[in-house]
Amino acid sequence: MSGSNQGKLQLSGRGVACVRGGREVFSGLDFAAVSGEAVAVTGRNGSGKTSLLRLIAGLLIPAGGTIILDGGDAEMTLPEQCHYLGHRDALKPALSVKENLAFWADFLGGERGDAAASLTAVGLDHATHLPAAFLSAGQRRRLSLARLLTIRRRIWLLDEPTTALDVAGQDMFGGLMREHLARGGMIIAATHAPLGIDSRELRIGGAV
Amino acid sequence: MTLIDLANPTRFLALTARLLPWLAAATVILLAIGLYQSALAPDDYQQGATVKIMFIHVPNAWLSMFVWGVMSIASLGTLVWRHPLADVAAKAAAPIGASFTFLALLTGSLWGRPMWGTYWEWDARLTSVLILFLMYLGLMALWRAVDDPSRAARAAAVLTLVGAINLPIIKFSVDWWNTLHQPASVMRMGGSTLDKSFLIPLLVMAIAFTLLFVTLHLAAMRNEILRRRVRSLQMMQASRVAFSSAGPREGSASNEVGAA
């Protein structure tokens, strides 16, 4: 496990500002998170929850401020140590469940061997050879979660992770998140619904 | 067996299983007779032995149009009567029709080489067949482009019927284009009526190839029905997984239902 035998992680942002389409989404945002901790980013629609996650993931360039990770792998940039689970599932309908997962394992540097175990963990082990096109929205989400497990990254960036999941799926996901935190991982999740685990709330764009 | 009876795919499969061996046997016998007769056919006084190419070229050219006709009727079946097997028939026919059209082109150009000195001449007839071939390929691409067969069926049916209406227009314009540019320079197979010694083997070969098409078409339709069955079962399997993951108890229960 890459998690437990490495040092403590500390992710901190200072004065982070985000401008999208000429509009300032938020500015002067300070936040911090340490390993073993889950941070639930909340706020009304359009307050910049997704933008914050994408800033951390390096998919957006901050208009101001800095985001620093202490204690991580010195040879890797911050985005390379994150796994971003966005609204979209990054699955190819033409490929089978197994092929989808194996590709991301090869491309992002996970263990192919973990793939089968991850599929069992999310309850998709019966569907491994089926095309991803046959999966329902909830099952596609489950497959994305399996990718999260296969590619072991210490920082999980989750954007509304529980949408499309049924109650059993949310329970399963809660368990996975607790396990990840226990291994010394870090979770930053943008969410409206309760996350299902103990988390610290980070409210952005409070002024209405 | 009426058309209504055939609407049931399972009954269709049973019928196909019974019919296919007989059809295959008839095809083989007729092909053997046809080949024997065309081997015995005399040489043409103008074309020599190359006239033997005619015995496979003409049946293939005939089938290239016949198959499009079959697909057009099937498309009507899809759009008008909503016969459940119509789009299966249309889809299964396309690759077979394309193969026959390809053979018509190939044998045509192999026949043309000794006659005209080039493999390809932008002759009205060959050009029309080439366009027909392209339309077959386009139709196959359309079937392949859409994952859900019932959704692809409508689009393919419309395209097939538009093609059926357009083909005579294309043929006419190509004729006109061709005569405009090179007035009757191309020598076709003697304009006079065919001699009996050619006609009989040609007819036998044409019937044999038609039977071959029917046999292959039925077999391909059977495959297509099975493929769709596999698809729907796989989709059921995909949705069942969600149940079984809810708890081990439910999963084993569904297995028992399946085994019973």
Add this chain to the structure above:
Amino acid sequence: MSLGPYASFIVTSYAAAALVVVILIFWIVLDHRNQTRRLRELDRSGITRRSGRGAMDAS
């Protein structure tokens, strides 16, 4: 029977026709095998059609 100076063209056309037909037959037989195999696998994993006509599939 002599095929004259253009024997190769005649033989090539007959061979091509035979080849294409054989490929077609081969493809159809292979496809049939694949589909029946998949149906059998699905059957084994306990997925049957709602109409319960699984017995007819073998025919």
Add this chain to the structure above:
Amino acid sequence: MTALAALIRRDIRIALRVGGGALIGVLFFLTVVVLMPFAVGPDLALLSRLGPAILWLGALLASLLTLDRLFMADHEDGSLDLITMSRTPLELACAAKALAHWLAAGLPLIVATPVLGLLLNLDMVATGAVALTLLAGTPALTFTGMIGAGLAVTLHRGGLLMAVLVLPLSIPVLIFGVAASQAAIVGPMTFGAPFSILCALSLVSLVVGPFAAAASLRHGLD
């Protein structure tokens, strides 16, 4: 390396599966070339003179028009985010995607060339020359077209706009591709001079294309 190989394998697999567009490019090529004689007339001598140009134009359009979805599909389903975040440099990932596209959509064009050469009354030498120049030139088309595909993601628009942006960029390739084929068929130039320029263009685009596409993708993300 396994990451890039996996990306190439995946893209080729998708292109060849149901719904993939690999063979539609060839079909387009075939159709465009077959249309030409209807405009020019069935004069075989004329066709054989125009043949290389017709084949090159057809291949150019076929390889560029299939390109506009190169990054769009990955952008729409979120794969591009993960590719950007990965340890694999985005430039290399772009190059791998373009290579996969060329293998799936570009190579079949070259395979189809001899058949089309027959239709246009090109002899063996001419067909060989055109096929060889296409082999050397189509990578350049794919790798310059990739820039347009990257811009399409930035602009949220594909299709014709992309073609308008990219077609001017491919003029040099067209000039030297056709020139090399003509040189091999009728002279008076030697085949070597335009052909080596064509190869040089391909090599340059192999370097420039991925960087430009990656830069445009980075700015297009939001």
